[in-house]
Amino acid sequence: MKTILLLILPLLGLMAPPARALDSQAPGDWAVSADGALVLDQRAGLAWSRCVEGMQWNGKTCTGEPRLLDRAEATALASERWKAEGVGWRLPRAAELQRLVDKSLQPPGLNPILFPRAPGQWHWSSTVNTTAPRINQYTYGNIVQGRSGDGAQQGAMLNGWAVNLTSGEARGDAARTSKLPVRLVRAAPVK
Template identity: 50%
Template sequence: MAANFTTRRCSPLTSSAFALLCLLAQPALAADVRAPEAGIRVPSQPAPVLVVSSDGALVIDTRARLAWPRCVEGMQWNGHTCAGVPQLLSYGEAQALARKRWQDSGVRWRLPRVNELRRLVNRNAQPRTVDATLFPNAPADWHWTGTASVNTATVNPYSYGNVVRGGEGESQLTVQQAWAVDMASGEARGDMGRASKLALRLVRPAP
């Protein structure tokens, strides 16, 4: 009777006695259906987006396929941490350094876009900051970006607060201003004077 019961289908035409048994049995049957088969592994949490490269010198954004140096310009990775003093550059100096790095290495180093740089800020941390394990001794200051557009749909895809616009609006930004990101909060602003001396973390395609 029990074996025969599990193969019958409950329906509005089922007798009242059988319907009662059907209702009582449904949770157990549903549990059997949902139970994982032996030998099947339950998927674990997704792999982290940012991982350290095998040589320890880079941090790879596995989602965006970008590679970041562990240290900002002026500091060096010594195998354990970032040593030295951050080099502060004007926007023009930052662009020139990126071009020279590309020419010398043959690798397409460049200034990061606003949304790329902001991905390094851990928005779940309080206060927000970069991961000190991935980027030791990272300066919690403004960093240059290569973003020229001020379209907020492009530069602000994450919930890091409002993008600060400069001047009289998006269409009025002049060539004397550029976008920068505060690595202590994730805030971005497009009215940073290009003569300002800021930190720089270049980026390249992931190997």
């Protein structure tokens, strides 16, 4: 009963959540920072912003509206936040975002205690397509035939990787001009 109260009381705004494990699927792996603004993945050594960009932590929940960005804007935002705060914020890799999806929930998605008001849709990742074949534009045969690249390489330049935070599906064919939410990550603070 005490555990249930500890999980419900912060949602009601009756007490600030202390840093503690919250996720029943991975006991001890997930905790909330003392100020409540970060979710700590203790196994991976990562600190996640509790709210997506555009939303703010008010001590009880995330408020505001998610900021939707294209891939270049998302990358620039992470860099700007790093410079402004002096902390290494970055876009997460696809596998890191997939780890956030709690498949034990019905329906699956982000744990609402850890990530309140989280949009359960596609989010940008920093993962790049490294399997696209390369065409050497300086090879005489490619110049004569008018080839500067093939479809896979050109697609890799136009598309980026995104992860659906409802299902955990990752895809490398998201148009870089798509406007998607961004959840930044950084190294967890050293105790």
